[in-house]
Amino acid sequence: MRFRYVFIALAALVVMTTSSCNKTDDYVPVPYACECGSLNWQGTNFDLLDANYILLDSTEVLSRRYYITADVKEEGEELTHTLSMNLDSEDIGFGLLYLDDEEAEFSAQLYERNDNDLFQVYREYQAIEGIVQVVPAILGGNEPVQFNLVVREISSGGSLVGPEIIFTGSFKVKVGLQ
Numbered sequence: 001m002r003f004r005y006v007f008i009a010l011a012a013l014v015v016m017t018t019s020s021c022n023k024t025d026d027y028v029p030v031p032y033a034c035e036c037g038s039l040n041w042q043g044t045n046f047d048l049l050d051a052n053y054i055l056l057d058s059t060e061v062l063s064r065r066y067y068i069t070a071d072v073k074e075e076g077e078e079l080t081h082t083l084s085m086n087l088d089s090e091d092i093g094f095g096l097l098y099l100d101d102e103e104a105e106f107s108a109q110l111y112e113r114n115d116n117d118l119f120q121v122y123r124e125y126q127a128i129e130g131i132v133q134v135v136p137a138i139l140g141g142n143e144p145v146q147f148n149l150v151v152r153e154i155s156s157g158g159s160l161v162g163p164e165i166i167f168t169g170s171f172k173v174k175v176g177l178q
Helices: 003-020
Strands: 037-041 044-054 065-072 082-087 096-100 109-116 122-136 139-153 160-175
Touching: 037 065, 037 082, 044 160, 065 160, 082 122, 109 139, 122 160
Parallel strands: none
Antiparallel strands: 037 044, 037 160, 044 065, 065 082, 082 109, 096 122, 109 122, 122 139, 139 160
């Protein structure tokens, strides 16, 4: 009787050890790509990882806060290097939005994270002029957006520093009926 329990225990142990551990190929992560647009940063084109929107004001169906993000890792960089933008407008209904010295129909902020930069990992930029073209999806569906902006870096003290940078791109978001 004792032999039978020992035999069953050994058989169970052999089955567990041989069936529970299988060597597989090393995991290689596949970067997510939304196929929803691209941007041009520092003269190089990058595909977007994500493009979304929310209503900037829940009572205004044509208000928007767009959010886009891209991996802007350059050749030779091994660590994270991303760029994100928030683009806000209280009313996209006219389709063309301007930002210049006289009027501001939208605002745009960029956030860069570059773990490859030993001196400054996080940088923030502000659009100082530009144009945004939106085809509002009033009845739902795809809402394409194109932008051509001039941005400058914001220092830790809040003032604009550094040269003007041309920042362009296009994306689309899926708008549902409210």
